[in-house]
Amino acid sequence: MIGVVAVSHSARLGEAALELALQMVHGGGAQVRVAAGAGADADGTPILGTDAVSVASAIDDLATECDGVLVLMDLGSAVMSAELALELRTSDVPVRLAPAPFVEGLLAAVIAAAAGGSLGVVATEAAAALDAKTGQLQGDAPVDTASVETATAVPSSAVPASAAPASAAPASSPPEEPRITRRVRVRNPLGIHARPAALIAEASAGADVRLRRLPGGPEASAASLSRLLVLGARRGDEIELSAPDGDEQALAAIAALFDDGFGEGVDDAPTSAHSGPPAAAPAAVPAVAPGTLLRGRGVSAGVAAAFALTLAPPVLEPDAATVIAEDEREAEASRIRQACVAVAADLRSRAAASSGEARGILEASALLASDPDVVAEASALTRDAGRSAARAIWEVAAAHLQALESLGGRTAERAADVRDVRDRVVAEILGLAVPGVPQVTEPFVLVAHDLSPADTAALQGGRCAAIVTEQGGPTSHTAIIARSLGLPAVVGARGATGIAAGTLVLVDGDRGTVELEPTRERIAAATHAATVTPFDGRGRLADGSSLPLLANVGHATDARTAAAAGAEGVGLFRTEFCFLDRTDAPTVAEQVAAYRGVLAAFPGRKVVVRTLDAGSDKPLPFANADHEQNPALGVRGLRIARRNPQLLDDQLRALAEAASAESAHVEVMAPMIATVEEAREFAAAARAAGLERVGVMIETPSAAILAAEMFEVVDFVSLGTNDLTQYTLAADRLLGELGDLTDPWQPAVLRLIAAVGSAGRAANRAVGVCGEAGGDPALAPVLVGLGATSLSMTPRSLGRVAAALGALTPQQCRAAAEAALAAATAAEARAAAAVAIAR
Incomplete structure (x- = not known):
């Protein structure tokens, strides 16, 4: 199963898009998470923005159940947050970032995932999600072609070959096995739009069912939402269904959908405009089998x-055929007011006996029950049209429900409140037991x-x-x-x-x-x-020797969360989070305020700050060129200072001011260091700004090989295992299909880490690990054995890593490291370390 993560600036947009997508799948086969918004301000107002920690958490959540994860993003910093989330996550599930339209792509991805598609198939469907709309606009109305191309184009480097749009794929050759066919007609008023396409994909159940619009129209796989929409099938069109021998059941299921008009009504059986449930008792719900x-x-x-x-059981819809005699209508109308008053009083009583959120919500329901407009509208129906009191309330509620549900999102969720009040009033009028728990x-x-x-x-x-x-x-x-x-x-x-x-x-x-x-x-x-593994705030080995466990953070909220989780300090403060959603660099004063928010969470403790690491997978408009031939090997990290030295000067000045205003022990390090000259120049600039403890990130093989010389000019180093693995194996760490290469257990990576650890011991200098590997409970003992003096990770990993290290002695950690270093493959390294620890 493939999971889907939707990253949006707006919680409302994310929830609404998810609601739309999930309405298209009916078998419960889609695993989707939304990472939207950046929390709320002091007044509870949602903050537009994105949070890489939330994205990472969503990926890790899906990793326990899914074979791969596709991430869709709306715009701007959502892309950066999604990319940074790959550094923060603790799982190793294959992940692909989709350059697909957010709403349409999410819809297509969810349906493809629910149908059992692979990560490649789900990504392909998402990427092709605009094909149907583009085709329709180009065919039906004048279109500014340049604008369409601009809106849908993405850099070729951002899209794996396997994720090419479905419409660009060559037509598959006809299958050789015998196929059975069946002709059906599109009977629903709107033709094959998103919802019918989703039902067709679900009904195909993995079978190779194909649809072709007759005569001579295009063909589409039943499992592909995007291709079904491109069919352009409208009411009255004839469709040929085909499937291999043995797949008659899937073919029949899809034919039945066409015959039923996909539940939308058919041309010879118009649907009722009434929005309420049927007057008869609801149809029996199919039983769910044990083990499901x-x-x-x-x-x-x-x-x-x-x-x-x-x-x-719920209250059934009152009979619409009943007509109250004119001389009885006034008395019938009075029953509406009496029932509403009684229900409101009961709800207020329940509210008085409750507390917190429950109390406030019940009080709001009491107001709904006593709404004078509802009472007036229902009473008018009784007096003017002879509706029974129960029926009048039902019809007024139906109108309100329709209005709420048409708005979608959070507003639509209030429909349940209206239904509840409606049922209580109707039950009160009819003298029935109120449905409930x-x-x-x-x-x-x-x-x-x-x-x-x-x-x-x-x-x-x-x-x-x-x-x-x-x-x-x-x-x-x-x-x-x-x-x-x-x-x-x-x-x-x-x-x-x-x-x-x-x-x-x-x-x-x-x-x-x-x-x-x-x-x-x-x-x-x-x-x-x-069960959350507790962390007592002190990382140590079995012999009691200290091994500080620190946190990776991006802003003040992260820092407070990390402090609450017991982190002993911050091993990586990613300052680029303070630069997100901006077209120009923040002022020194703005930076000071942002940095102080993080430092204040760790008074008297270490906070290691990484200077701006923009470029490659984390571009910023004011720091990076619009285009580079190979951005991963281009102007990123410290190299930005070559073009814009003022950015680095301002940041170092702001860090020094923030450090002087707070009691945290601030250390600063530069990313993307490759030479000793770069390290020396950065150290001089940082110390000139008033920052005493200066280090560098070891992310390139050259920096690892030159570790001994680096220690001559800096006070500490920190291993960024994500980039170090990427550059050592020459494999893009964002490309899911290269996941076996971007594995920190690769022996080449472990040997470079060992070289850095050896240099650190010789120079008596600190060697931290702040990449994803630091939060892996299985790899942590190996890293310690290789010479790591501290590990930094997401707060949720602290307890697990602490438990793993607390059970081992330094000797066991060294034995695990030696065994892993001697291995020839990543799998052998894992196995060898586990055996060494078990001895």
Whole structure:
């Protein structure tokens, strides 16, 4: 399975795009995470921006379940954050950054992933996502061709060959095996647009089903959203379906979709304009088999296992045919007001008995119930048209629901609140029991289509262990209250309502999964995996010798998180985060303020600051040229000072001012050092600015080989294992298909690290590791054995690395390092180190 990460400046945009994409897949087969926004300000207002730590966390979250991860980005710094996230992540799952349109690409990628496509296939579908729209605009209206090309073009170096747009791929030769065919007609009003295409892709179930528009139209694979849209099939068009012998079931399933009009109505059976549910009882939901794994969106962390409990039956739609006699309408209308008053009073009573988020949400529901406009509109329907009180409320609510849902995003999530109030008022009018959560004494997992605020708030202090809903989003009241109550919750889990009551369910609110009838061993493993390994704030080996464990941070929020996690200091402060979303460099004063925010989180402790590392995969408009033939080997890191020395001078001055204003022990280092001359010049500039402890990054093989000479001019070095591996193996670390080469366990990389460690011991100087390898619990002992004197990582890795090192002596670390160095391959190095440690 392939996971998808959507990186957006706007939380609302990210959530809305995800909601649109997930509405297209109905089998729960897509794993998607959104890393959007940059938190909130003091007033709670969302901040536009992106956070590489959040992106890295999303990738690592998907890595536990997925064979690869595709990352889509909206614009600007989202690309930089996604690229930096590859340094921050702790997993080694193949990752590809897609140069695809954000919304269309996310839609295509999610559908391709849900259909079981490989990372290459999912990337191809995302890259081709604009083909249908471009083709339609070029065919139907005058188009500024230059503008279209500008909007869709990307540098060829940014797109792997395997991710070329689907439309550019050569037509596949006809299959040799016998194929069966079937002709169908497009019957729904809008033809094959995104939703029908998604249903076709899902129904193909991996079979080689092809569609061709007759006569003589283009052909498309049923599994490809982009090619299905390019078909341009409209109502009345005839389509030929074909599949190999043996795939009749998939062919029949797709034909049935056409016959049904994809659930949108057909030309000879118009759909009803009424927005409410049918008057008859809902159709039975297909049962979900034991052993099934459902996927949704984890909105409240934690793991819990208990038996499923479903909500009481919903209130059915009141009969529309009933007409109240004119002389009875005034009395009937008064029942509306009485019922609304009663429901509002009940909700206010519930609110008074609740606290926190639950209380506020229930109070808002009480206001909905007593809304004078709703009462007036429903009463008018009864008086003027003879609607029953229950029917009048239902129709007024239907109009409100339609208005909310048409707005999408967070506003659409409020529709559940309106439905809840509607059902309560209707139940009050008809004298029915209000649907809701049954009272039970045993722990349970509450499973529902969606939950109302009152239902969710009623869980406070009860026996509910977790929540699973088929609908809902991260800002729904289900999510908000679940987090406030500390209940694991998964929303948007397609098929959840098919879980039979009494089924043992394992809910993982971190990974967004729901497992049916798990074994005891599986429950124990999931519970253990969800347990955060504590870190007491002191890294050490088994003999008590100190090994500082530091954090990698990008801004003040990261620093505060790292300090709370127990980090002993900062081993890498990536200052380029302070330059994001800008077309010009920040002033010295702006930089001082940003740097002080990080330093203030670590009073009296070490903070190692890396000067601006722009260029290559992290370009900034005011620092880098628009185009370089080979940016990874071009003007990046310290080399920017060759073109713009003022950038470096201002940054060193700002760092010195920030250091003098805070009590943190500031050390500064330069990235992309290749020669001793560069190291010497940087050290002189930093010390002239008032910074005493100066070092360099070891990211190039030349710097590693010259480590002994580097120590003659600097006080410490820090190994950037990500770039060191990239340059040693001549393999782009952002290219997923070269993941086997960009592995820090590669013997060539380990031997360069060993050379640096040896030089550090000889000079009695510090050798830090701040690359991704520093947070790997398996590799950390080897790095220590090779001479690392500190390790820096993401805060979430501190506990795991501390536990791994705390169980080993320095001798065991050296033995593991020697065994790995003697290996010929990365796999052999891993195995040899593990054997050495186990002895």
